[in-house]
Structure formats: structure tokens, C-alpha cells
Amino acid sequence: MEEIKKQTIMHIDVNSAYLSWEAVFRLKIGETVDIREIPSVVGGNSATRHGIVLAKSIPAKKYGIITGETIHSALKKCRNLIIAPPNHDLYLSSGRSMMKILEEYSPFVERYSIDEAFLDYTHMDYHFGDPVTAAHKIKDRIKKELGFTVNIGISTNKVLAKMASDFSKPDQVHTLYPGEIKSKMWPLPVGDLFMVGKATATDFQKIGISTIGDLANYDIDVIRSKFRRNGVMVWEFANGIDDCVVSSEDYLKSKGVGNSTTIAFDVTERKIAHKVLLAIAETVCMRLRDQKSAAGVVSVEIKNKDFIKYSHQAKLCSNTDCTNEIFKTAKTLFDEAWKGEPIRHLGIRVSDLCDSNVYQKSLFDEKLHDRNKALDNTIDHLRRRYGTNSIVRACFIKSQIKPLIGRLN
Numbered sequence: 001m002e003e004i005k006k007q008t009i010m011h012i013d014v015n016s017a018y019l020s021w022e023a024v025f026r027l028k029i030g031e032t033v034d035i036r037e038i039p040s041v042v043g044g045n046s047a048t049r050h051g052i053v054l055a056k057s058i059p060a061k062k063y064g065i066i067t068g069e070t071i072h073s074a075l076k077k078c079r080n081l082i083i084a085p086p087n088h089d090l091y092l093s094s095g096r097s098m099m100k101i102l103e104e105y106s107p108f109v110e111r112y113s114i115d116e117a118f119l120d121y122t123h124m125d126y127h128f129g130d131p132v133t134a135a136h137k138i139k140d141r142i143k144k145e146l147g148f149t150v151n152i153g154i155s156t157n158k159v160l161a162k163m164a165s166d167f168s169k170p171d172q173v174h175t176l177y178p179g180e181i182k183s184k185m186w187p188l189p190v191g192d193l194f195m196v197g198k199a200t201a202t203d204f205q206k207i208g209i210s211t212i213g214d215l216a217n218y219d220i221d222v223i224r225s226k227f228r229r230n231g232v233m234v235w236e237f238a239n240g241i242d243d244c245v246v247s248s249e250d251y252l253k254s255k256g257v258g259n260s261t262t263i264a265f266d267v268t269e270r271k272i273a274h275k276v277l278l279a280i281a282e283t284v285c286m287r288l289r290d291q292k293s294a295a296g297v298v299s300v301e302i303k304n305k306d307f308i309k310y311s312h313q314a315k316l317c318s319n320t321d322c323t324n325e326i327f328k329t330a331k332t333l334f335d336e337a338w339k340g341e342p343i344r345h346l347g348i349r350v351s352d353l354c355d356s357n358v359y360q361k362s363l364f365d366e367k368l369h370d371r372n373k374a375l376d377n378t379i380d381h382l383r384r385r386y387g388t389n390s391i392v393r394a395c396f397i398k399s400q401i402k403p404l405i406g407r408l409n
Contacts, residue, residue: 017115044071186213259406260347296352303345
């Protein structure tokens with residue numbers, strides 16, 4: 001009986017994606033300086049010193065600049081720092097160009113985020129050689145044809161492939177097969193494990209778990225009692241257990257839609273936070289309607305002035321693309337989650353998407369839903385025809401807050 005071949009999964013991750021894509025674009029239009037080779041960042045506004053660092057060059061990293069810190073703080077560390085404003089259309093286009101190359105090597109490619117993808121290479125070695133050889137071919141093609149570098153991790157499942165791609169950078173190929181977990185992954189800090197955030201890592205350290213190996217060998221019953229479902233999941237990841245398959249479904253629909261903003265001032269009033277959330281809900285819902293999707297889950301992300309981030313989410317009774325309905329849920333989530341401290345960053349993300357025509361009406365909300373849908377569609381039409389600021393809500397007049405916050409595509 002023929003032995004069933006184990007699956008082979010690759011994780012492709014663009015190195016310093018936003019900054020790399022910005023650098024490639026600038027070189028194409030005639031600039032002679034590669035911003036990847038000088039202290040530079042993508043994000044914020046150099047004139048107003050508002051916003052945060054979205055991506056940084058290796059020379060900027062040497063000044064102690066980190067992703068997520070304010071532009072104001074970064075400029076204090078490096079006075080000659082070059083700041084490139086984000087260009088999301090460029091980033092989407094660059095990500096799609098990479099996907100076209102990846103799709104030549106497998107029929108199963110999952111765009112995990114704007115700068116990451118999984119590729120199921122199972123049985124493809126008959127066409128392109130062994131996985132390591134093929135990964136080098138893919139990596140080198142992306143570099144030669146598109147101008148930026150990637151890391152590629154290879155393993156038998158998605159989580160191990162993703163962990164492997166995070167090993168030394170840039171422009172590298174790494175393996176992390178089950179037999180290599182003990183030597184390559186277990187010595188790493190537990191905070192380096194996929195899905196383990198800073199808060200969880202701190203909680204683990206309180207019970208003596210410092211490395212991924214410590215977690216992998218910890219009593220699963222204790223992990224389950226203390227950390228519940230999420231604890232069991234990351235314990236399985238630490239042991240290399242993951243049965244998720246590579247899905248070629250459109251990631252924009254499968255992963256959801258979201259926008260966020262770093263606010264130019266500390267928000268300390270609930271009403272101001274609500275206005276920011278409303279401005280974000282406007283653009284998130286316009287994007288939903290544009291791709292003809294409806295959301296079943298809404299989540300709100302809050303980041304305070306000390307860069308501590310937390311979020312809260314809720315499942316809706318039925319999927320919707322209505323701005324008022326999603327804002328109402330986001331406002332409730334914010335009120336439940338906010339701890340009262342000054343806020344610097346707010347975001348809304350919607351997920352569990354389906355076709356917007358699948359909406360299930362109830363006897364109680366049919367008229368309201370139809371009215372809201374007609375209103376939203378009319379507003380979208382006017383904004384597309386006459387500009388996004390052609391129609392705005394009265395609450396934003398004479399306000400410090402823009403009536404629409406976040407990208408619209």
C-alpha cells in the first residue's frame with residue numbers, strides 16, 4: 001500500500017513590507033536613494049508629527065525606533081529621519097503582484113494578510129523540485145521581478161511554517177519540520193509563539209513559563225484551567241499541532257474589513273471617542289457595501305497613551321452592512337471595554353462576512369433595515385459622485401474629527 005505523503009506548507013512574509021514597497025516605487029519613478037538603506041519609516045505626518053510608525057528601515061532600527069511608536073517620538077531619536085506617508089493602494093497592488101507569482105507554484109494559495117501568504121506545496125515537488133529548492137526559486141523571482149525581499153518558512157502545517165518564516169531575516173528560507181521543533185522553536189521566548197501576545201506572555205511567566213519549550217511541556221490540565229480555550233490552542237501550537245488547511249478563499253472576505261486611526265490628541269471623553277468610532281464605521285461600512293459583503297462579528301480595538309492595546313468583540317444577531325447598526329454595536333463594545341484612561345488609537349474591524357444579499361430579516365426590523373439600506377446606498381452614491389465630504393453628519397461640523405476616517409478600498 002502506497003504511503004500517504006505528508007503535506008508541505010510554505011509561509012511567505014514580505015520583509016518590512018510597507019517600507020520595501022515604498023522604496024521600490026520611489027526607485028521606479030526616478031529617485032536615486034533607496035529608503036531601505038537610510039533611517040526611514042512609513043507612517044504619520046512629518047509636518048504635524050502626528051501618527052505612528054507602521055514600518056521602519058534597518059538603519060532606523062539602529063536608532064531604537066520601533067513599529068507602533070509615535071512619529072514625534074521617532075523624530076526625537078533620529079532628527080534626520082525620512083518619513084513616507086502610507087500609500088495603501090500601492091501596498092494592495094504590490095501584494096497582488098506577489099500573489100500572482102505564488103499562484104504559479106500551487107493551486108492552493110491563501111492570502112493571509114496584505115503582506116503574508118500560505119502556499120500548499122504538497123505534491124508540487126514533482127513539478128518544481130524539493131520544497132527548499134522551490135522556496136529559493138520563489139524568493140529569488142520575487143526579488144528579481146518585483147524588487148522586494150521575502151522570508152519563506154517551510155513545514156508540515158501552517159503554524160510551524162509561519163514560525164519558521166520569522167527566523168533570521170531578511171531574504172531567507174527556513175524549515176521547521178516536526179523533528180526540528182525541539183532544537184529550533186522550544187528555546188525561543190514564549191512571547192515569540194504565534195498568537196501569544198504580551199499580556200499572555202506575562203501571565204505565562206508568572207507560572208514559570210519563559211520559553212516555548214516550557215509551555216509545550218507544561219501540564220495541559222493546568223493550562224486549560226487557567227487560560228481556557230486560548231491556552232489549549234497555544235499549547236498545541238507549542239507542540240507543533242495545527243490542522244488548519246490552506247484556503248484559497250479571498251482573504252478580504254474571509255478575514256474581514258477594518259480601519260483604525262491614531263488620534264492627534266489624547267481622547268479622555270466618551271462622546272469624543274464615540275465620534276471617532278462613527279467616522280471609522282462610515283468607511284468600514286462603505287468598504288463592506290462596495291464588496292457586497294455583510295458582517296456577522298464586530299470588534300473594537302483600543303490603544304491607550306502607554307501603547308497598551310486591548311479589544312472587545314460581539315456576534316451580531318444577523319449579518320449587516322448598515323453603518324448605523326455597526327456603529328451602535330461598536331459604541332456598546334467600547335463602553336463595555338474602555339478602562340477610562342486617555343486613548344491614542346481606535347479601530348473597528350468586522351468579520352464573519354457573507355454575501356450582503358443573504359441578510360435574514362425579522363418581523364421587527366424589516367422596515368428599519370430597508371430604510372437604513374436605502375439611506376446608506378444613497379449616501380454612498382453621492383459621495384462617489386461628488387466627493388467623500390459632499391455629505392457629512394451634523395455632529396462633525398465644527399469638530400476636530402474628520403467625518404470619515406480610514407481607507408475606502
